[in-house]
Amino acid sequence: MDLEYSPEEQKFREEVRSFIAENLPQEIRNRGASGERHLAEDITKWQNILYKKGWGGSSWPVEFGGTGWNAVQKHIFDEECAEAGTPMQLAFSIKMVAPVIMRFGNAAQKAYYLPRILSGEDWWCQGYSEPGAGSDLASLKTRAVRGTDEKGEHYIVNGQKTWNTLGQYADWIFVLVRTSTEGRKQEGISFLLVDMKTPGITVKPIIMLDGGHEVNEVWFDNVRVPVENRIGEENKGWTYAKFLLGHERTGIAGVGRSKVAIKRLKTLARKVPGDNGKPLIEDVRFRDRLAQVEMELMALEITNLKVVSQEGKSHAPGPEASMLKIKGSEIQQMLTELSMMALGPYGVPWLREQQDLSGNPQPLTEFFAGRETLLSGAYFNTRKTTIYGGSSEVQKNIISQMILGL
Incomplete structure (x- = not known):
């Protein structure tokens, strides 16, 4: 196995390094070099800079605005970003919910959500874990009841999510909810996309040992979610959840x-x-x-x-x-x-x-x-x-x- 980079790959590294040197704002560079946490605006600003270059989705397929880079190029890009202390791209948006939408979303969902993720316009967070349903995620109890009113078909969501990362900045949250109690506990789970501005959502901070506000509890109190915000089929959310977790674990x-x-x-x-x-x-x-x-x-x-x-x-x-x-x-x-x-x-x-x-x-x-x-x-x-x-x-x-x- 040849572990050395080829001349073409070295040239690509120089291209990435030069771009970062010329385009990463100095105040963001300083925070990265000092080991401080980047600000929320640092993350969105850097994502938009990458988007304008055409590098917003390094691992995305070209058809959705991705770069078409191979595995080595993506690896080099990640290395150079780490070396320069850039903000990490928001994994919940770029590397987690986006692949799910690409794979299981309908045409309207792809057309609306993916460009806004790529540009950094929308910030996404995750609604998976609950008290009593962390590693045993299939035991989740947040409930979504389907109904119809003058505005159309919808779900009414009630429950609590915990260890929600950076939800205080989020525009949207992807949520696993229970839509049926029949069969195995892995069944009856659906995958919803929820606007964080929807009435009934409350974000409560969890302050960590280092004094930072990184995680939260998110409460849902009769939150109305249109049925068109569901990914894929009802009660098939466990399949989509496992797909997403595979991408998350690779990134970790x-x-x-x-x-x-x-x-x-x-x-x-x-x-x-x-x-x-x-x-x-x-x-x-x-x-x-x-x-x-x-x-x-x-x-x-x-x-x-x-x-x-x-x-x-x-x-x-x-x-x-x-x-x-x-x-x-x-x-x-x-x-x-x-x-x-x-x-x-x-x-x-x-x-x-x-x-x-x-x-x-x-x-x-x-x-x-x-x-x-x-x-x-x-x-x-x-x-x-x-x-x-x-x-x-x-x-x-x-x-x-x-x-x-x-």
Whole structure:
């Protein structure tokens, strides 16, 4: 296997790198370089910049406005974006609901929703998990009752969704609802597209350990949703949900961002002294752990390329996406753990509440002066990566059943 990039691929990398250098606004670049969370407007602005270039949907088919890039080109694009610290494209819009609409939506849904997703005009969020229905998603209880009035056929939705990411900014939410209680619990589920401005929707924040407002509870109180906002057939939503989760799990691998995290960790380990007073990077045990995670990331990168290259042929990621999800999330956690190990007792003051009013952490010593990465916040935040998108235990069950045949 040739692991080197071809001259054409290197040329493509230079094209992507030049475009980012010329078009990524400086204030957005600064936030990415410092490790701060990007603002909502950063994400929409960057999406619109990519859209105008024709790069808004790097993994989309050409017929829907995609680039037509192969797996290696998409991988290079993701690497360069991570290296430059660009905002991540909103996965709920670009990589999750959009493929579902492309595959299972009708012509009117494709014509209306997809261009608005591609341009960044509409922000989407996810309505899957509920209290008591997270990893066991098929146990969801949010109910949608079908009816007819003077405005036409509709569903009345009542229930609660939790761990909803960035719903406070969303224009739309895709929601799994129960439309029937007959048969197996995986049956009787439908997939609805709901305007977040619809009366009866309430978004309640869940504040995380690092002080950030990233997730929410979303409540539905007699929310009226037109039947034409349903994707595919009634009671067949479980099929569409599984299709979407395959795309989500592939994206969670996060190879490009982890490669940047390793570079930053090495830089930190060269500045921080170990127990013997020498730079931590010279500590054999620390260096061994760093080398181990770097090798695992290289293996993940190759596996990720294989899975993504097959995606266009099979139309959807298969159970292999579960392997990417497990290992990718574990690597992200290991990198933040090693970063916290490097910081030692200096880790706590790097929390959000220790920042000054300009938003920058106060430098503690000469080792941290000028370095702004919020490592403690990142450590707490990545505790969730082995849970969301289907916990590691669920992914292992999928692998054992669908790959190993156990």
